[in-house]
Amino acid sequence: MKRLTAESVDITLLQPTWTALDKGYMDATAPVRNYLKENGLHDFELQGRGARENGVKIEAFLVSEQQQIKAPASLYKPKAKPTKDGDPRIWFSKLHHHANPDDMLAVTEHAGQLVVINLTQVDVSHALDVQQSGPLWDVLRNISAEATSIADELLGKLRIIAAGGYVPSIMDERADTAIGRTLEAALGIAMNARREPDYKGIELKSYRRKPKSQENRKQLFTKVPNWEISKFNSMTDVLNAFGYFRDGRDRLNCTVSAAKVNSQGLTFKLDEKSGILNEVSATTDHGAFAAWYLSELRADLEKKHSETFWVGANVHRIGGREHFEFTDVIHTRKPIGSQFDILIEQGEITMDHMMKRLDSGRAHERGPSFKIEAGSLDLLFPPSKTYALV
Missing domain, CATH: 2.40.330 (At1g16640 B3 domain)
Structure with a gap:
């Protein structure tokens, strides 16, 4: 197999x-x-x-x-x-x-x-x-x-970009999204809010290369809770309950894991009998306040990452602007859905809130973003292929 x-x-x-x-x-x-x-x-x-x-x-x-x-x-x-x-x-x-x-x-x-x-x-x-x-x-x-015809086509384009040397960031400031947007721009992919894969059915995920011991988690997908099965009704309710004031706004930036309780008192608990992932407050009387069907999370994972290029880059700061040196690609296909639940339970897959209050009073959430530890990628995907770009 x-x-x-x-x-x-x-x-x-x-x-x-x-x-x-x-x-x-x-x-x-x-x-x-x-x-x-x-x-x-x-x-x-x-x-x-x-x-x-x-x-x-x-x-x-x-x-x-x-x-x-x-x-x-x-x-x-x-x-x-x-x-x-x-x-x-x-x-x-x-x-x-x-x-x-x-x-x-x-x-x-x-x-x-x-x-x-x-x-x-x-x-x-x-x-x-x-x-x-x-x-x-x-x-x-x-x-x-x-x-593999489309994968070969994309790989060829990435190698041409890499051969051209350092690619200047299209954003003035350092941002988590800078590397991805710069790569998409180099490939001629227009930026939009699509949920479909980026390049003819292949999802593109880029990341800043670091020593293995310091590698960042890799983003899998974003998905808001299923409010029909949740105690709360919106992300604004979550921000109201657990947010804090910083830099002139209410914010909630934290990682939620089933393996531990974070500084905001939040953790994950799996209800395997009901097939539900609950986000739980361990320090207030809110208890389980947001929920996702595990089947829906697995479906999003399988749809988003049917085929994915994880593009690594070294980062160089030149003249006050980041420049990206694209070096390699990890090519994965068909995640193993059954592994998703296990990796959530073990804390290898976590979720980030990246939330702030807008002037309107509503919460703006760039997540909830489900991410996997870099070292656990091969536990979620079958054997992958790695290509050097330079």
Whole structure:
């Protein structure tokens, strides 16, 4: 699985039981249904019930180092029974001849068709690194080439920028956003308040390089609480309760972690049963005052960082202005959503409030900004690639 991810092959998994192989159908689990829908292949929610009346066929192949066997996929929802509706189902023709009970199958989309790889029986690394020929090699090379074409294009542009030497900051003063805005300007990306990835589906995150022991946390995304499940109704309520007066305004600039209580008395607590992340005051009677559904946080993470370039730069101050020397890129794909909750609980993912009161009396919040410790990046993302720019 790690090797497929490293080759930019996006997969979903199926594991047929003895019963499934005997009866000729498997449950189309939620991850499988989501994968088919996101790749524009099939939406079970829109499908009627009954295999004969409303069944759907999709071209599919069972692929190994030596063989590519045509095995059309059947997708259907069984007719409802008095006690239950019945889970959506999927099956690949001839699968029972090429899989054993509990084998792990990787399913990926290619050219509008499904490709099934039996990870239990197929040595992916051998096919890619040693054999370098055959049906599996051909399919994976094609998928990888298509997936990496935009990344290669962006990498080429970054190398041209880096070859030009130090890039002066487009901002007069030092600011956390200066490096990102300068890089986007150099790439010709217009600044706006978009939530979509920056460059043709690739998110750009730039950071100031420091010794490993001093590396800053890396920003993942920003997301306000879900006010429908929160005690407070707005960020202004948060500022009113926990803000302090500094430099002529009420402000709240602090880091919130599940591992400790900060100086404002704030911490995170996970309600795993309800699937909710609560921001809690440990020193007042407000208790849990802001909340996020963990599923929504994971969804934002996966959407924002489906593919990301983390661009590092050395910073030089010349003539009173910062100049950036872009040096390297960490290229990540497909965060592991299940790890997000664990890293929150361990304090490896934290959240920053960056808030001040406007003249109108309302709070202006540049976050809440969820960030990860630099050393924990590889715990959230599968194996990444690192490129030198100079």
